[in-house]
Amino acid sequence: MPQPSGLSAPERRKLKTGPLSKGDKWFFRTTTIASNFAFLLVALILIFLLAKSFPALQQQGPAFLFGSKWDPEAEKPVMQLGPMLWGSIQVAFLGILIATPMAISAAYVIVFMLHDRLAKIATTLIDLLAALPSVVIGLWGLLSFAPVAANWARLLHESLGWLPFFTIGNESGTFTDSPFIAGWIVAVMIVPIITSVTREIFSQMDAGLINGALALGGGRYSVFRQVILPTSATGILGGILLGLGRAIGETVAILYVLQLSMDINWFEILEPRGGAVASWILARFGEATPAEYEGLMAAGLVIFIVTLLVNVVANLIVSRSAGRRK
Amino acid sequence: MSSIASRQPWADRKLTDNLPAVIGSIIPAATAIMIAVLAGLDFSFALIVIFLPLQLLSAAILGFRYARIRGVKDALLVFGSIFLSTNVFVLLMSVLYAVVAQGITAMSPQFLAQNNVYVNTTTSLEYGGVGHAILGTLLIVLMTTIAAVPLGIAMAVFLTQSDSKTKGLIRTVTQALSGLPSVVSGLFILAFMGFAHLERSGFTGALALFPLMLPTVARVAEEALRLVPSDLRLAALALGAPNYRAFFQVILPAAKSGIITALLLGLARVVGETAPLILTTNANNGTNLNPFAGGIATLPTYVYGFLGSGYQTSQLRAWGAALVLLILVGLLFGFARVVSRTKTDSKRSKNKKVK
Numbered sequence: 056m057p058q059p060s061g062l063s064a065p066e067r068r069k070l071k072t073g074p075l076s077k078g079d080k081w082f083f084r085t086t087t088i089a090s091n092f093a094f095l096l097v098a099l100i101l102i103f104l105l106a107k108s109f110p111a112l113q114q115q116g117p118a119f120l121f122g123s124k125w126d127p128e129a130e131k132p133v134m135q136l137g138p139m140l141w142g143s144i145q146v147a148f149l150g151i152l153i154a155t156p157m158a159i160s161a162a163y164v165i166v167f168m169l170h171d172r173l174a175k176i177a178t179t180l181i182d183l184l185a186a187l188p189s190v191v192i193g194l195w196g197l198l199s200f201a202p203v204a205a206n207w208a209r210l211l212h213e214s215l216g217w218l219p220f221f222t223i224g225n226e227s228g229t230f231t232d233s234p235f236i237a238g239w240i241v242a243v244m245i246v247p248i249i250t251s252v253t254r255e256i257f258s259q260m261d262a263g264l265i266n267g268a269l270a271l272g273g274g275r276y277s278v279f280r281q282v283i284l285p286t287s288a289t290g291i292l293g294g295i296l297l298g299l300g301r302a303i304g305e306t307v308a309i310l311y312v313l314q315l316s317m318d319i320n321w322f323e324i325l326e327p328r329g330g331a332v333a334s335w336i337l338a339r340f341g342e343a344t345p346a347e348y349e350g351l352m353a354a355g356l357v358i359f360i361v362t363l364l365v366n367v368v369a370n371l372i373v374s375r376s377a378g379r380r381k
Numbered sequence: 382m383s384s385i386a387s388r389q390p391w392a393d394r395k396l397t398d399n400l401p402a403v404i405g406s407i408i409p410a411a412t413a414i415m416i417a418v419l420a421g422l423d424f425s426f427a428l429i430v431i432f433l434p435l436q437l438l439s440a441a442i443l444g445f446r447y448a449r450i451r452g453v454k455d456a457l458l459v460f461g462s463i464f465l466s467t468n469v470f471v472l473l474m475s476v477l478y479a480v481v482a483q484g485i486t487a488m489s490p491q492f493l494a495q496n497n498v499y500v501n502t503t504t505s506l507e508y509g510g511v512g513h514a515i516l517g518t519l520l521i522v523l524m525t526t527i528a529a530v531p532l533g534i535a536m537a538v539f540l541t542q543s544d545s546k547t548k549g550l551i552r553t554v555t556q557a558l559s560g561l562p563s564v565v566s567g568l569f570i571l572a573f574m575g576f577a578h579l580e581r582s583g584f585t586g587a588l589a590l591f592p593l594m595l596p597t598v599a600r601v602a603e604e605a606l607r608l609v610p611s612d613l614r615l616a617a618l619a620l621g622a623p624n625y626r627a628f629f630q631v632i633l634p635a636a637k638s639g640i641i642t643a644l645l646l647g648l649a650r651v652v653g654e655t656a657p658l659i660l661t662t663n664a665n666n667g668t669n670l671n672p673f674a675g676g677i678a679t680l681p682t683y684v685y686g687f688l689g690s691g692y693q694t695s696q697l698r699a700w701g702a703a704l705v706l707l708i709l710v711g712l713l714f715g716f717a718r719v720v721s722r723t724k725t726d727s728k729r730s731k732n733k734k735v736k
Contacts, residue, residue: 075623082625086543089535093554093599096592100565103572160465168459177470179718184473186714188653189563190681191480191703194688198696199479203425210426243472250469276454297560304562306656307685333564337656355568362565366557374556 108353127347134350138319142330147302149238158249166257185247193308196240205230232314234329245298252294256287290376296369300362306333410435484704487697497666502690513668514683524587533598541606559596566592567660583672589657598647605639638720645717655681680706
C-alpha cells in the first residue's frame, strides 16, 4: 500500500538510559571504580601476602598451623604457628568472657536506666574508650594495670587454685605476663564495640513489646529476661563476633603484657606463657631472616583470612537483626 | 534512644523518689568494705567477698519491700547491671588518669618542641622531646587523608545512590575491611614494597595506614549521605541538574557536618596506629620532613620505642608522648562530637517549631 507523501513518521529516537552529560559519565565512572576499590583492596592484600608467603607455606605444609616449633635459622627452617594460634583463641575467648557481661550491662544501663543527658555522656565516654590507640592501652596495661591484675591473679590462685585453670607450675611466679592479663587488656579494647552494637539494638527495640510485657504485669527482670534479651540476642552475638575480630587482630597491647612462648599453654591462664599470632609477627619481625620473613607473612595471611571471615559474618548478623526489627 | 526511654512507664517515675532508699541500701556494704580495707584486707578481694554479697543482700531486701519476690529479681538486675557497667567506666578512667598523671610530669614546652637527636634511654627529661614525632605523625596522617577521604566519599556516594547489584556485597566487604587488623595492613604494604622496590620512608607508612582509614571514612560518610532526604537530590535532578552538580551543590553541602565527622573519625582511627608504622617506617631521632626518604618518627612508634627499654626516664617519655597522642585523639573526637551535635540540635529545634 503506497503511503501518502508528506505523512511519513518521524525517525525513531533512540532512548537513552545512561548518564546524560559528560560530567555525569565521569561522576558515575569515578564512584563505581572507587567502590570496587573495596574488592581490589581485599584481592591485593590476598595476592601480595600469598605471593610473599607461598614458599614458606609450601615448605611447611599443614604443620604450619598445628605444629609447635619455631626454628627459622636451622638448615631446613621449621616454622609452626600452633601455640600462637591457640593463644589467640584463648586470649580472645577470655576477653569476650570478661567483656560481654560488662558491655551488655553498660548498654542496658544507658538505654533503659539513665536519663537522656547522662546517657549521652556515657555513650560519648564509651566511644572515647573505643578511640584510644592500642599503644596507649598497652602502656597503661604494662605499667599501671599489670601489677593490679597480677594481684587479682594471685587471689584467684590462692582461693580457687584447686581448679585446673588456676594452677601454676612455678609457685614463686609473679603472676604477670599471663593470658589472664592479656585477656583483660583485650576486654578493655572490645568492651566499647560490643557496648555500642548492643546499645544500638536495645534502642531500636519496639517499645510496644516492652509496654505490653509491663501491662501484663512483668517487672524489670522479666521484661529483660523474656522480652529484651530474646529479641536482641542475635544482634548481641554479632557485636561479640565484631569484638572477636578485633581481639584476634590486636597486636601492640598484647605484646606488652604477654610472655609469648612456643611451649603451648592449653588452659593454665595464670602461667606466664601464651601466644597471639599478631603479636608474634611484630615480636619476631625485628631480627627476622629472609626465611622467617616469609613465615611471618604466612602468619599475617592466616589472621587476615580469619578476621575477614569473622567480620563478614558479624556484619551480616548485625545488619540482618537491625533490619528485621525495623 | 531518648525517645524510647521516655515512653517507658518507669521513666515517668522520678529517680530521686527512690534515692534515699537506694543510698541507704549502700551504707552497710560500704561501711563493711571500709572496715575490711582498714583492717588490711586487699581491696579487690574485699570488693568481691564482702561488698558484693552485702550489697546484693540489701538490694534484695529493698526490692522485697517494694514488690515482694518479684521486686527482689528486679533489684538484683538493677544493682548487678550498675555494678558491671561501673567497671567499664572505672577502667576507662583508670587509663585516662594514668596517662594524664604520668604524662604531665614529662610535659614542658621543650618536650613538645624539641627533637631527640642527643637523647638516649637515660638522658634526663630536661633534654629532648616529641617535636619531631608530632611533625612526623601529622605528615604521614596528612598524606593518608589526602588519598583516603576523597576515595571514601566516592565509595559512600556509590553506596547511597547506585542501584547496582553489587552494592550489598561492596557494603559488606567495606564493613568487614574496617575490622582489618593493623598488623596485616603493615605486612601488606611491606610485601608491596618488595615488589615495587620502595624504600622504607614516611610515604610507605602513609600507604600502610590507608587501608585502615578508607573503610572508616566510607562507612561514616555513607551514614551521613543517607541522612540527606532523597527529595533534595530528586528535586535538583528535576530542575535539570546533572548528577554530579546535584551532588556537589546540593547533597554535599547538606551532609557537610557528617562528612567532616567521617574525616575526623577516620583521622582518630589511624593517628594512634602503631604496628603498621613499625613494619613500614624506620625510626628517627631527628626531624625529617621529607616523606620519601629516610627514617621518620611518629608518636605511636615513639611510645613503642621508649617503652621497650626499662629505664625510668624512657618510660616517662613514653607516658608524655602517650599524653600528646591522647590529646590529639581527644581533640579530633571532640571536634567530631561538636560538628555532629550542632546538626542534630538544629534539626530538633526545627521539629519543635513544626509541632
